[in-house]
Amino acid sequence: MILGTDERSIEKAGKIIAGGGLVAFPTETVYGLGASAFREDSVKKIYEAKGRPSDNPLIVHIADVTDIDRLTAECSEKARALIEAFMPGPFTVILKKSGAIPDTVTAGMDTVAVRYPENETAQRLIRAAGVPIAAPSANLSGKPSPTEARHVIDDMTGRIDAVIDGGSCDVGVESTIVDASGVIPVLLRPGGITYEQIKSVVPEAVIDPNILRSLDEGERPRCPGMKYKHYAPEAEVTVVEGDMAAARRKIGELLEENADKVCGVLTMSENAYDSAVILCGGKTNREYARNLFAMLREFDRLGVEVVFAEFEERDGYGLAVRNRLYKAAAQRVIHV
Ligand code: TXA
Ligand code: MG
Numbered sequence: 001m002i003l004g005t006d007e008r009s010i011e012k013a014g015k016i017i018a019g020g021g022l023v024a025f026p027t028e029t030v031y032g033l034g035a036s037a038f039r040e041d042s043v044k045k046i047y048e049a050k051g052r053p054s055d056n057p058l059i060v061h062i063a064d065v066t067d068i069d070r071l072t073a074e075c076s077e078k079a080r081a082l083i084e085a086f087m088p089g090p091f092t093v094i095l096k097k098s099g100a101i102p103d104t105v106t107a108g109m110d111t112v113a114v115r116y117p118e119n120e121t122a123q124r125l126i127r128a129a130g131v132p133i134a135a136p137s138a139n140l141s142g143k144p145s146p147t148e149a150r151h152v153i154d155d156m157t158g159r160i161d162a163v164i165d166g167g168s169c170d171v172g173v174e175s176t177i178v179d180a181s182g183v184i185p186v187l188l189r190p191g192g193i194t195y196e197q198i199k200s201v202v203p204e205a206v207i208d209p210n211i212l213r214s215l216d217e218g219e220r221p222r223c224p225g226m227k228y229k230h231y232a233p234e235a236e237v238t239v240v241e242g243d244m245a246a247a248r249r250k251i252g253e254l255l256e257e258n259a260d261k262v263c264g265v266l267t268m269s270e271n272a273y274d275s276a277v278i279l280c281g282g283k284t285n286r287e288y289a290r291n292l293f294a295m296l297r298e299f300d301r302l303g304v305e306v307v308f309a310e311f312e313e314r315d316g317y318g319l320a321v322r323n324r325l326y327k328a329a330a331q332r333v334i335h336v
């Protein structure tokens with residue numbers, strides 16, 4: 001069922017969640033696939049619908065900061081400062097969990113990830129449901145996250161009860177995750193709030209070194225989701241990173257070498273190529289973040305077999321874009 005954002009639709013969606021069903025909904029980052037965070041049976045359905053490994057925990061979405069006290073066991077001064085600064089917003093905080101959260105939500109971990117989205121439709125849905133909503137991104141496991149309702153429909157038709165169509169997501173990449181359950185807050189996933197913004201509130205905050213590298217066999221990252229294949233379109237993606245003039249020369253050569261395949265280029269400028277399917281990510285990293293997942297899905301729709309993605313770090317969103325691009329490319333990165 002496709003629902004709008006009118007009052008009746010939101011009420012209906014809230015009832016589906018409270019009754020144990022699954023509803024996909026827009027947030028400012030990406031679409032989420034929501035279930036009542038208090039119902040183990042519904043949360044299990046999320047893992048089934050996505051084909052998600054059961055050791056990968058979910059984020060719990062709230063629409064009132066005071067709910068954090070109910071969901072968590074302790075909250076340091078630094079965590080409180082981050083919450084005060086970035087909630088509501090594209091930000092997720094990890095804290096020691098309370099007994100209110102079933103183990104299925106947190107995949108057995110003793111911490112819980114909490115997020116208070118800024119998107120009004122998301123907030124209205126959480127209030128209508130009357131419970132916190134556990135929600136991963138609403139894509140099939142391993143696919144690019146959905147930033148439009150039709151992406152959710154493509155992946156999830158027949159697997160969920162409803163999707164609320166709230167248009168395109170503004171941020172386009174997922175929330176920034178900070179683990180604030182220890183003494184020093186650690187940035188586990190770069191996203192809609194930049195590292196610079198985090199440091200302006202907690203200068204000691206550090207970045208998890210796994211953000212830009214691949215994990216070794218059997219290695220267990222702090223953020224379980226990091227070890228899985230991610231954001232991967234059908235097309236084989238290669239990132240060409242560095243000075244833009246050099247990147248264009250390199251991609252020109254690669255296009256010639258791959259002339260027998262359907263090639264695509266994800267650019268950071270107007271069209272600089274003539275022998276490929278060209279999609280523009282955006283001139284700023286902020287714009288690139290907004291468009292990235294939709295472009296990856298679009299290449300697949302157009303039957304593109306290999307994609308070369310230009311990338312240059314230009315602003316605070318660079319880290320988030322790079323992290324998603326490296327994963328989409330399974331670490332195939334050429335530095336120029
Ligand atoms: O913007 C977002 O955060 C979106 C929207 C829907 O809110 N949600 C999202 O959820 O991206 P998901 O499930 O696709 O990504 C959540 C990530 C996973 O990598 C998971 O392993 C990690 O958060 N995570 C969840 N709980 C955790 C915990 N207690 N400790 C460490 N990592 C955790
Ligand atoms: Mg996801």
